[in-house]
Every structure is written in structure tokens, then in C-alpha cells.
Amino acid sequence: MTAASVSPIGKWRLEGPVAKRAILWLAFLAPFFYLTYGTANWLAAQRQHVAHITFSWEHDIPFLAWTIFPYWSINAFYGLSLFLNDTQSEVDRLARRYLTAQMIAVACFVAFPLTFTFAKPLTSGAPGFLFDLLGGFDKPFNQAPSLHIALLIIIWEHWRHRLAGAILWLWHLWCLLIGVSVLTTYQHHFIDIPTGALLGFFALWLFPAGEPSPLGDFVLSPNGKHKRIGSYYAAASLALLLLVVVEAARSIIYLILLWPALAFGIVALAYLGAGPGVFQKRQNGTVSLASLWLLAPYRLGVKINIYLWTRKLPSSVRILDNVHLGRLPKRAELSAFASVIDLTSELARPSGVEIAWRTFPALDLVPVPPADLEKASEAIENAQMKGPVLVCCALGFQRSAAAVATWLLRHGHAVNAEQAIHLIKTGGRPIHLSDDMIVTEETGERHG
The missing domain is CATH 3.90.190.10 (Protein tyrosine phosphatase superfamily)
Structure with a gap:
């Protein structure tokens, strides 16, 4: 295969400016990941008590040793994805998505550490080797949001636009296995998955394909009405976050409020200065997948409002x-x-x-x-x-x-x-x- 040969999965760039940019990013991102991820693990280990968030039904999740293979495969896709680009700017966009997910996840691990509570059964053979290798640097901390899931969302989105036909369906299936494997390898509790997905979609939203970042040209609006409406949404976002902090210890169901809190926060930014670009609506009326998911709670409220006013x-x-x-x-x-x-x-x-x-x-x-x-x-x-x-x-x-x-x-x-x-x-x-x-x-x- 040549440096830019066409394959069923697009064009690989194994030399030239794109490959050089990919290598430079990988040389930074890999050490940065292990340094920050390890530091968060170490800080959590110093605490006398680290909380956990677990649903009772999670005890029925089986441990499937073979799923360590799809679990580990994301490491390969992480690096390969940087070389599956046509331009240096595409490499930069993907790397910024990685970096955003890693920085936010690690910040959450440090500020709100959680631990995994299930004991892993003993394993042998190839799965046992991979579990031992994983245990060498990965401790039962660094839970929510799952960085594994956040990176999976980013990588899945990157590849699905470069695949077609049966290979695309195989890709969807393999990504589903990777997602499920965080539970069946006893690496994460359930709450880590939706929070990790939100983080992944946020990284996609912050650095969209073919468009500038929705916050790239943010300038505080001088318009009083914009500021007033923006402040209302910001207050709603903060109120929901406060409710999560106060009530989540009593009932973890309150954690679902993180979703509308994030959505209202983004809408607040639109009115305060970012403008309608935060919704990522295209000329043909469609919206980006990241915007579709991140702002779903807000859109639900809009649709209810439409029904009430126009029914x-x-x-x-x-x-x-x-x-x-x-x-x-x-x-x-x-x-x-x-x-x-x-x-x-x-x-x-x-x-x-x-x-x-x-x-x-x-x-x-x-x-x-x-x-x-x-x-x-x-x-x-x-x-x-x-x-x-x-x-x-x-x-x-x-x-x-x-x-x-x-x-x-x-x-x-x-x-x-x-x-x-x-x-x-x-x-x-x-x-x-x-x-x-x-x-x-x-x-x-x-x-x-």
C-alpha cells in the first residue's frame, strides 16, 4: 500500500506532511494521556474513601474475559485514526478532540473521583495477559465520565464517514462491542457510559468538521436583551448542576440532570455572544450529530412549547x-x-x-x-x-x-x-x- 493509496476505508497517509503532523500529535498525546491519567489514579488512591455510583442491577452484568480484545482495540484505532486524514487541518481537528476529551475527563477524575467496586475473576491465556497488562497502569478509579467511551464516540464518528457498505456495518458492530466491553471487563459502572458519551459528543461539537468552532469567535454581546436571555439560561444550567450536587448523594437518578444542564449552558453561550452557530444547523436544515445529542433536552422543551402555542x-x-x-x-x-x-x-x-x-x-x-x-x-x-x-x-x-x-x-x-x-x-x-x-x-x- 502506498502512502496515499485508496482502500475500502479511505486514504492512509503514511508519509508526507499529514503523516508528520500525525506523528507529532501522537508523540505528545500518548505521554500526556499516561501522565495525566496516572496522576489522577494516584491522587484518588491517596484518599481514605473514594465514592462509587452503582445501580443494583449492575451486579447481574456478566464478566466476559474475551471482551478485553475489543476493549484494548481502541488503543490501536486511537493512533491509526490520526493517519486516516487528507489534510493537516483534519489531523489537528481530531487531535484537538482527543485532547479536549482527555483534559475534561481527567479534571473530573481529580475533582470527583469514583471507584469501581466489583472484583474481577482470575483470567488466563491471552485475555489474562491483556488484563495483567491493563492492571499495570489502570487502577479502579478514573470512572465518570468514561474516557474510553468519550474517545470511542470521537473515533467512531471519524471512521464512519470513511467507510461504506458491509465494512461500515462491521465498524458499527465492533464499536458496539467496544462500548459494551467497558462493562463486561469490569472496568466501569453504568453511569460512566452516558457521561462519557456526552463528553465525546461535546468534543465533536467543539471541533466540528468543515466548520469553525462554535466558540472560536465568542465575543460578549453588547445587546441587553441577549445578555438577559443568556443569563436566564445560565441560571437554569447552574440551578440544575446545584441540584445534582445536593441530591445525587441521596439518589443517583438526579445525575440525569447533567444533560439538560449542559444543554442550557450551551444555549446560554449562544445568547451571550457565540450566536446561533452553537446549534450547528446547516444550510439544508440538518444539524450535526453532536448538536443533535447534546442539545436534545433543550429541543424537547422547544417542541413542547411549539405544541402549547400552536396546537x-x-x-x-x-x-x-x-x-x-x-x-x-x-x-x-x-x-x-x-x-x-x-x-x-x-x-x-x-x-x-x-x-x-x-x-x-x-x-x-x-x-x-x-x-x-x-x-x-x-x-x-x-x-x-x-x-x-x-x-x-x-x-x-x-x-x-x-x-x-x-x-x-x-x-x-x-x-x-x-x-x-x-x-x-x-x-x-x-x-x-x-x-x-x-x-x-x-x-x-x-x-x-
Whole structure:
């Protein structure tokens, strides 16, 4: 196989700039891992008492010695993945994901050490050798979040985009075995798995493929409304974290609140300065897998809110010509439209439907940036010439209404903001829109 030969799993880079970058990262990451991981183990061992979090049903999990093979295999995939890249920037992205997971996990191991409580049966042969080798540096600490699971999520995501057909299904199966093996080798308790998965998805979210980091250009917003809404979400996140700290010792079920706490914290960052990019919504209306999982609790709340506000309203109404205004549609409702102009950032488009979809992600409850309203207005004008177009946001009350009002003004269907708002209300859709949320044709700036 040559340095960049094509194989069923993509292109291996065994020499050249990509390989050199991979070797440099590996030369740093491997010692860093063993140094920090070992230090966390040592610090936990100095304590007189280290807590554990165990469900009673976990005592029924069998010990399967042979699963040490998939368990150990992640070490090989860890290194090989760095060489399975086309550019140096791809190597850097993967390495940063590794480093993020390792640093956060080790910080948790030091701050909140946990221990594994089951006794491992004696093993022999090849599995016994691997268990002995593992025991040489791995102690019964460093539990939640499972770094093994976090790295598995990162590596699984890295390879699944480079595989196809039967090999891809084999990859999914092997990764499933690796995930299960942390339990059947008696290395981790169950709680370590979901916390490790969240950490892995966070690393993927922080360093997305083909996009800048959602926090890379963070600048504290000068807008008072942005700060106020951001502070509400930050307070909710901190309140949930406090509840976990206070109540988890009484009932470990409270640990599930870590998930919405993280989701609300990310949403807080969006309003405080990171912007709608934290939701990682693409132009075609889809969202990244990491965003889909990390922000699932928040999205559930959004969907409940949509139901409560719009359950007695039509999903959309016709405003003028081929232009319709409404909430984010369900799959069955899309057959009435040729295209969709979407101003939500927090929700993904319905899956399994082929339709022209343009997204201009905007945060809820705050005015849409004028430049985005202008782009959405032009998209509406172009789309309505080809058939019925739905302009939507979560509720269809504000962001999408501002886009339709801007289109009415900029393309001669209304002479001022008041008339544009009146036309929309005449269509039968309740909206929460003021003059200063609309962009005028003459100035390209907000009216008012």
C-alpha cells in the first residue's frame, strides 16, 4: 500500500506532511494521556474513601474475559485514526478532540473521583495477559465520565464517514462491542457510559468538521436583551448542576440532570455572544450529530412549547402570491410546498423528505440580524417564482414574520412596515412583530 493509496476505508497517509503532523500529535498525546491519567489514579488512591455510583442491577452484568480484545482495540484505532486524514487541518481537528476529551475527563477524575467496586475473576491465556497488562497502569478509579467511551464516540464518528457498505456495518458492530466491553471487563459502572458519551459528543461539537468552532469567535454581546436571555439560561444550567450536587448523594437518578444542564449552558453561550452557530444547523436544515445529542433536552422543551402555542392554529397561512407563513412543518405538511425558507437555528428539518430547503439560522426572542433578513427576503422572492414557499420559524410568530415583512417591503408589496405587518395579520397568523424588527427597502436597515 502506498502512502496515499485508496482502500475500502479511505486514504492512509503514511508519509508526507499529514503523516508528520500525525506523528507529532501522537508523540505528545500518548505521554500526556499516561501522565495525566496516572496522576489522577494516584491522587484518588491517596484518599481514605473514594465514592462509587452503582445501580443494583449492575451486579447481574456478566464478566466476559474475551471482551478485553475489543476493549484494548481502541488503543490501536486511537493512533491509526490520526493517519486516516487528507489534510493537516483534519489531523489537528481530531487531535484537538482527543485532547479536549482527555483534559475534561481527567479534571473530573481529580475533582470527583469514583471507584469501581466489583472484583474481577482470575483470567488466563491471552485475555489474562491483556488484563495483567491493563492492571499495570489502570487502577479502579478514573470512572465518570468514561474516557474510553468519550474517545470511542470521537473515533467512531471519524471512521464512519470513511467507510461504506458491509465494512461500515462491521465498524458499527465492533464499536458496539467496544462500548459494551467497558462493562463486561469490569472496568466501569453504568453511569460512566452516558457521561462519557456526552463528553465525546461535546468534543465533536467543539471541533466540528468543515466548520469553525462554535466558540472560536465568542465575543460578549453588547445587546441587553441577549445578555438577559443568556443569563436566564445560565441560571437554569447552574440551578440544575446545584441540584445534582445536593441530591445525587441521596439518589443517583438526579445525575440525569447533567444533560439538560449542559444543554442550557450551551444555549446560554449562544445568547451571550457565540450566536446561533452553537446549534450547528446547516444550510439544508440538518444539524450535526453532536448538536443533535447534546442539545436534545433543550429541543424537547422547544417542541413542547411549539405544541402549547400552536396546537389550535393552522400550521401555516397564505400571505401573498405563493408565500406562506407558519411554524416549522411536520413531514406530512411539506407536500403542499415546493420549498422552505427556515429561520430557526434550534430545530432540524423533518427527515426523509426531499424538498428545497434554505436556512438562515437566527436566535429566538431577539431581532434577526438585518443582513440575514435581506438574504431571506431575496430567497423568498426567488423561491415563490417556482411554486408555493413556506417561510417558517419555531412558532411562525416573529423570526419568519420579520422575513416575510421585509420581503413585502423590499419587493413592493407594502409601502411601510405598518402595512406589511397588517398584511401578515390579515392572513390570520398571530405574530409578535414590531416596526424595528423589519428591514426597509431604501436603507437596508431596520425600520423605526
